[in-house]
Amino acid sequence: MWEAWLLSRTWGCRPSDLYGLGASDYVAFCFDRAIATFGLAVEADMDEAAEGTDNAAQAKSARQRALNNWLTLEGDEPMPGTFRDPFATR
Numbered sequence: 332m333w334e335a336w337l338l339s340r341t342w343g344c345r346p347s348d349l350y351g352l353g354a355s356d357y358v359a360f361c362f363d364r365a366i367a368t369f370g371l372a373v374e375a376d377m378d379e380a381a382e383g384t385d386n387a388a389q390a391k392s393a394r395q396r397a398l399n400n401w402l403t404l405e406g407d408e409p410m411p412g413t414f415r416d417p418f419a420t421r
Contacts (some may be wrong), residue, residue, distance in 0.1 A: 332400060336370030373401045 347359035
């Protein structure tokens with residue numbers, strides 16, 4: 332869903348157009364609405380996480396952590412490039 336959100340914003344088109352969901356106007360509308368709802372919620376969390384940080388590097392890190400929380404299922408391995416929880420090995 333995140334990729335559909337980013338691609339639709341990048342190319343300025345509806346997500347349903349990207350995925351060829353032209354079978355029904357209602358199906359396309361529901362898909363577009365789901366992608367928009369998800370994308371806006373993720374971006375709002377990312378913006379909230381970045382508020383109150385001291386510099387751009389901290390803001391970027393906070394935004395990435397918020398995104399990872401949305402994209403990682405509980406119990407999954409951490410995203411590549413992240414560190415494991417040291418207390419999880421005890």
